[in-house]
Structures are given as structure tokens and as C-alpha cells.
Amino acid sequence: MQANTTRGFLWSDVETRTLLNIWGDQDIQAALDGNFRNSFVYRDISRRLGAMGFERTPEQCRVRIKSLKRQFLLTKEGNLRNNGQYHKIFKFYDTMERILSNRPAIDPQEFIDGGAGGEEAGDGMEEDGEDAPDVYNESKGECPYPAETEVKLEYPTVPIPIPVKVTVGNNSPSIRPHNSCQSANNLSAKTIKRTRKRRTNFPMEKLMEQFLDQSAQAEENFYRVEEQRLQAEDRRREAEHTRELHMLQMLGQMFSSISSVRSAGTPSKMASPPVYYGASPSCTRGQSGQVRCPSPQKDCFAHQSQLLNPDPHPLVLDRYYSLGSASHRGMEGDILSLIKNIVPPLTSKKHKGQDGRIGIIGGCQDYTGAPYFAAISALKVGADLSHVFCTKDAAPVIKSYSPELIVHPVLDSPNALEEIEKWLPRLHGLVVGPGLGREAALLKTAKEVIEKTKVREIPIVIDADGLWLVSQQPSVIQGYQKGILTPNFMEFTRLYESLHHEPMDNTDHKRNVMQLSGAMGNITLVLKGEQDLISDGSKVMVCSVEGSGRRCGGQGDLLSGSLGVLAHWAHSASTAGTLRSMNPSVVAAFGACALTRQCNSQAFQHHGRSTTTSDMIQEIGPAFKKLFES
């Protein structure tokens, strides 16, 4: 098989002969004879040519054959008038004659009008340009141009008719449409000029020269126009591409700047869409816990201002958010990219502690693992320092797990509050509950610490036994907008029943989460489970990042510790204006849930059934990177 040297529009002699051999086959001729539409025949020709090593489209084959037929016709006419001398100037004359002699007489109009079928409208006069040299190089029996000569321009899909003057008979000019696709190159033009001088004694030849000359000129014109059209098309595409990029960038920026809907009663909070199940309470508390009742006038004003100055992406996100459906995977992507924006950059300009100092209130004689998991998770997520405030006997045990943690054995000391309070100004986030136990004295201290922390407006995550405290005394955190509760199903039920004074209806968890958050003054609530449901009372967000079937104890501690850091980052971002129109607590909660589940999934891939929370903690770095830094 021959190498494919046939790209471009020039046909070498050998390629032309191969084409003629195929075209001359009886079955091809028979198929062409009987059909008005013959595109399928040319497809077959193209395929056969390809099998011989020449890659040509059916259209190229068709145009080439048409061109050869036109050459043949002109030559034949010349022969009739000049005693058969003309057949010498068309090297494929004999082959064509042999083939066509078996076919019905050719209608010359066929070549002039561009063929009978509509699909033949793309007649390629460009082939004339290359056939012309054939006329004068017959003795060599080869294509006068290197067959490899690449001509970049392709056949236009829609032929553009160019009027060409054709001299018919006694030099009387007439105009007929010419569908040209390819300009003859310089070489062909030169050859034509040279030969024109040598062969002026044949009137027919003169006619052909003129014809070819004008064809070449028309082609040149055509290609000039076509070139301009292509350039314009390129410019249009480029502009379109730039516009798309710009829009994507804007979209990215808008998503990245979606901010708190509800934090501290901003206008956007009041302008947020209708409440899922209509369970929002009429009164909420501000960041410092003050009760705030939205007035109808304020709502109206906020709604109007949103209409006047609509920010479409928060609305889009709100829609996802209020739908609360696990099928909205796109929403997860959107929130995850939001979280990327709250992650502080790692720069050499910062000092130790700036990316977060997190405190854990928990750790007693029974439970030393839980505060450790929470504290180490906070560090692994990116906090600079992690403090554990635990009982005296738990401290050495917790210290022994890790030298990374700062452990304060103060929780059961007589002046526990004082001891802890002095650290509060340095803390950016507080996690209350992991391994706290339910001893009254410890719970009392925890409660007092929460109160002091609220005054400082530090984000507070309450988990595990801290939630036991909340179920006993909801007011400890009610309405504090930087408070986040992370109950498992048992803890949630306890809280719900404590707040609503009736058994929980288990048929609709989303509704329950909304209601409980509302009852808690719209603080952010995470109901952990097969899907994590996150709500701030107005809507429910679902985190269904794939985890695993492994439910080892301590996963909730990983979540609460991570959330302590993320809450600090999210609220800082919100204060800095990076996170507009979206509740930072909700964003942080989603991030922590996604991270915990991702850790679970990754650890499970390595350890399967033997996965423990320590294995998951090892995955925090890679999981964080995958979710928030890739």
C-alpha cells in the first residue's frame, strides 16, 4: 500500500490513474449510470482509493472526476476540429475515452452547470488548475508539482459562485457561474504562461488558455474573499471564546463571594427565599444573643433592594439549598468551591497562631480519645495551635497521645472558669463536648465557658456531651449565630424533644432539622447520618459526599474538631467580605461534613473493616487537599 501523500488538493498522476482505474470499474460505472444522486458511489470510490493508500474525500473524488471529464470533453472537441491532434495534450485522454466510450454520451452542460444533482453543486474548478499542467507535461508522465505540496485551504462546504468570463466560439465573451475552491499555485500559473506562448497556433488551445487563466484569476479572487471570511470567522470565534471565559470567571467570582444569608440579620438574610416548610421563627437572635424580630417594613425594604440590585448567584445557591436534595450534586461542587475561598493562604508572612487557635472543652476520666481526636483534627485541618481543657486525670493520657496538643488539666479544678477564661482572648474557635462526660460540675463549667465565649463572638461548636447540656438548657446557645450544633441521631432526638416537648416524627428529617434550628434561634445545626443535613432554620443543605459503611466511634469528634477551624475561617472570611450572602456557619459545617466523609472513604479504601478514627485522621491532609485545594 502506498504512503498517503495525497493530502492537499493536488493530484499526482499516479493518484489520478488509480482514481480512474477505480472509477472505470464496471460496477462503479453501472452505479453512476443509473443514479441521479451518486454520493454513495463516490463514497465507495473514496474508500477504494483509501485502500490503495490515497486519502481523498468522496467530494474530492467527485470533483476530480468532473474536472477530468471536462478536460476530456474539451480535448475531444479540439480533436474533432483539429484532426485528432488534441488528444495528445490531455494525458488521460485515452483512459477516459476507454471508460466513457462504454457510457452514454456526455452532456457538455453537465460540466458547465455543475452537474445534475444538487449535491454536485460544488464543482471544483480548482482541479482544472492542476489539470492544465498535465497538458504540457505529458511526456514526463508525472505531476508537475510535488505531490506532497500542501495546500492548506480546504474545499469550502458551501461553494461561493464567482462569475468567470468564458470565451465561447469566436471570442464572444459570456459570463457563467464558477464554483471554485482552490487557487492554482504560482508554479501552475507560471507553467500556464510559458506554455501559452508556445502553443498559440491552436485556436482551441487559446480558448483553453484563456479559460484557465480566468479560472486562476477567479480562484485568486475567491480565495482572497474566502481568506477574509475565515479571518473574520476566527476573530468571531476568538471573541466568543474570550466572552465565555470572562463569563466563567465572573461566575467563579460570584460563587466565591456568595455570602452569609443569615448572619447577624443582614438585609440579604431577610431577602432570602421562602422558608422550607415555613418553619422559620418570627424572632431570631443576633450574634451576641440579642433577640431580633424582623419587621415587615424591613423585610419589604430588603426585598425591594434585592429586586433593584439582584445578585443572581446567591439565588441559584439558595435554590439548591432550599431544595435540600441529595440529587443536587452540583450544589456540593458549588459549596466546596466556596470553602476553597475561606481557606487562608499559606504564606511566609504569617506567624504561629494566625491560621487558628482552637480550644476543646472535654476530656475526662472515661473519655480521653474524643478530645484528642477533635484537637488533632483541628491541627490537621490547618489550625496552628490546639488546646484541650480537660480534667486533671485525663490530661496526662491525652498528652501521651500527642506532643502536638497543648493540654490544660483544669476542667475539674475549683477555679476552672478562671483558668479557661484567661485563654479565651487567644482562641479563634471553641469546641465543647467531645469526651466531656455528664458530670454536673463539668457541665456547669462548660456552660459558663460558653457564655464567656459568646461575649467574645468566637465561633462555638457543640457536640456530644455538650449537646446533652444544650438539651437540658437550650438557652445556653439559643440564637447565637456563631454557634453550631452537631448532633448524631440520638442527640438530635433528645434535643428535639427537649425543645418541642413532644416526640419527634421520624418521617421527615429535613423538616425536623429546620424546625429544631428555628426553635434554637436559627443557629446552624448538623444532623449527622447517612446524609448530613445542615440547616440554619430557613433551608436545608444536604451533604452526601461518599463515605463508607464503617461507623467507628470518634468520627463525630473528627468532624467537630475540623469544624472548629473551618468556622473560624468562614467567619473571618465573612467579616473580610469574602463570603457574602451565605451563612459562614453553614459553609463551614458543610466543609467539615464533606471532609469527614471523604476521610472515611479514603481510610476505608486502605483499611476496610479495620478502619479506625486514627486512620481517618491520617487522611485529613490528602482529603482536604482533594476537596478544597485541587
Ligand SMILES: NC(=O)C1=CN([C@@H]2O[C@H](COP(=O)(O)OP(=O)(O)OC[C@H]3O[C@@H](n4cnc5c(N)ncnc54)[C@H](OP(=O)(O)O)[C@@H]3O)[C@@H](O)[C@H]2O)[C@@H](O)CC1
Ligand atoms: N474514643 C473516645 O474516647 C470516644 C468518646 N466518645 C465520647 O463518648 C461520650 C458519649 O458519646 P455517645 O455518642 O456514646 O453518647 P450518646 O450520644 O448518648 O449515645 C449513646 C447511645 O446512643 C445511641 N446512638 C448513638 N448514635 C446513634 C445513631 N446515630 N443512631 C441511633 N442511635 C445512636 C447508641 O445506643 P445503642 O445503639 O448502643 O443502644 C449509643 O450507645 C461523648 O463524650 C463522646 O464524645 C465518642 O466520641 C466516641 C469516641
Ligand SMILES: Nc1ncnc2c1ncn2[C@@H]1O[C@H](COP(=O)(O)OP(=O)(O)OP(=O)(O)O)[C@@H](O)[C@H]1O
Ligand atoms: N450512615 C452513614 N453513612 C455515611 N456517613 C455517616 C453515616 N452516619 C454517620 N456518618 C458520618 O460520620 C460522621 C460522624 O457521624 P456519627 O453519627 O458517627 O457521629 P457521632 O456519633 O457523634 O460520632 P462519635 O463517635 O464521635 O460520637 C459524620 O460526618 C457523618 O456524616
